[in-house]
Amino acid sequence: MSTTTQVKIHNFSAGPCILPQEVLRKAAESMIDYDGTGLSIIEMSHRSKPFEAVMAKAQSLVKELLGAPDNYQVVFLGGGASLGFHIVPLNYMKPGGKAAYANTGEWAGRAVKESKLVGETVVVASSEDKNFNYIPKGFDIPADADYFHFTSNNTIFGTQFKQFPKSAVPLICDMSSDIFSRPVNVADFALIYGGAQKNMGPAGATVYLMDPDQLGKTGRKLSPVLDLKNHASKDSMYNTPPVYAVYVSMLTMQWMKDQGGVVEMERRNAAKSKLLYDTIDRLPMFKGTTAIEDRSVMNPTFVMTDAAMEAAFDAQWKAAGVSGIRGHRSVGGYRASMYNALPIESVQVLVDVMEDFAKKNG
């Protein structure tokens, strides 16, 4: 095991992203010898007792961390949330029915597109008019929609639903980029799903947390591999699950639990985002890109008021070990993603660079 690297990296990557060091160390150990079995976690059958225990633990931690109702079911599938965009309308939209969506960014838009390929899809709220720099509010959800779908946090644009929409129809949420960052009332949702590669673990697993009473109600004949009811009935073992991604997700969820759960994550994330947003707002050289009340706690986005200074600023944060804050090409500027595992010390390093740069160049 290499231990020679001494550079301290402050990892603000938008995802795949920083995970707790303890998790990485344990995950590395288990690549060689899982729990004294003499086998790597990745070279044992997914139907072996040790892995079945990993799966059961991962499923129960999802529910425990989020305080889900007892009867809710959890499966981990491959294919990313992008496959989820396709799975959602297939599993929840009746033939001849319709679905309602909020379009708040790139991933929300992809979900809309997938739904349109399945059936009638109404965009009941959109912030596309202002390049997705705010969260639409006060919109109506048609009472005859089969479900309402929204994206709780918009990674690219840096906005986040602070309050979840009230809905008379089943509520479905892609929480890929802020799941486990704060408490949610799971009972309000028919389905919460998300790619693992932000707060939950590595890329390669997608979690589906489901109200079983809302499954299998469309009358559609589904491919078994896209049928959430089938996966739930097989306890996430209909086919070989993404073993290692589930395992590392389990370790990460255990870490969150040991740290104090999602209430503690919320407290830390609030402190981190306040530190950065306060700095953005205090220094005239920087400017947030989104409506203040909709600012994402996970992905603060900002620009420099004088774009000509970016190169000099880039050199300074890179020298300080800051990594991954360049903004997505569709927004430009900067995006400092601050997922659960990012320590506030890393945010302080970035803030110090910003202060110092402003002092010298302001």
Added chain:
Amino acid sequence: MSTTTQVKIHNFSAGPCILPQEVLRKAAESMIDYDGTGLSIIEMSHRSKPFEAVMAKAQSLVKELLGAPDNYQVVFLGGGASLGFHIVPLNYMKPGGKAAYANTGEWAGRAVKESKLVGETVVVASSEDKNFNYIPKGFDIPADADYFHFTSNNTIFGTQFKQFPKSAVPLICDMSSDIFSRPVNVADFALIYGGAQKNMGPAGATVYLMDPDQLGKTGRKLSPVLDLKNHASKDSMYNTPPVYAVYVSMLTMQWMKDQGGVVEMERRNAAKSKLLYDTIDRLPMFKGTTAIEDRSVMNPTFVMTDAAMEAAFDAQWKAAGVSGIRGHRSVGGYRASMYNALPIESVQVLVDVMEDFAKKNG
């Protein structure tokens, strides 16, 4: 890193399965620090330079190891070969067209079921009449089929196509359980696909090796996440790929290349399977379950002629450190999976146990 485990395990697991020790060690290192970057391979963006290089290397190794034509394309998706069963008819069967399948076991049968959900599906060859203990031969493939699909190796039943069917229509093969075990003439295939978790790497990635000229010809409007042409055009980065599974697959393919490629894998696999099958045939206490000419080099299956002796036999191989040879519930008896990374020394240990047990109890 735990180094206290001294038990030498002989890992005959059917999959997820044994991988080379060198690969596991390197993969564990990269969990902590990938290539001196100071970041874990799983906490960097899939669009970072280091991971883009991993993806490119993995893609080129698939083609290099199998000697694929230059223009063939490679993508790695999540969801397992089971998602592939659904993707295949969507991408290759025209609306109103039909597909031809060989049904040679559990996974072949699942592929048939998925195809039937998409359109007309003809099973042109089946060994279901004898519980899949042989490979059908001399069957006709309809000239008006959109494609012919078969499963090169049947993990559960222990049979394997020794010669690939000749087909006037595009040939599609699920090679999940014997890819990279022997040379194949890739140019004969429109598509070769397979779950990684046998010879290629860990569970969580599925490789698709495609003739680009056979893509996008059905006129079907596909979900982008199920559209192979879309994934190929995005170079396997349409959405976040299963980063770590691709990385470990890349390491495993590099290991195969360093060992002498698939020609050397074929030589080793032939020696291992000869050693075991010769023992099965020599000892009256054991009996192979399949037609001799169709015996799988990857998954030899056998039973004891006196099932009452199984418990005593089980105790003996377990004591010798042999793991994972209990047969699938649909066949019973034993299945000693011998993938590329299994050393012949492990087969010798199993054979020694069989000989010793026969001597004492025969």
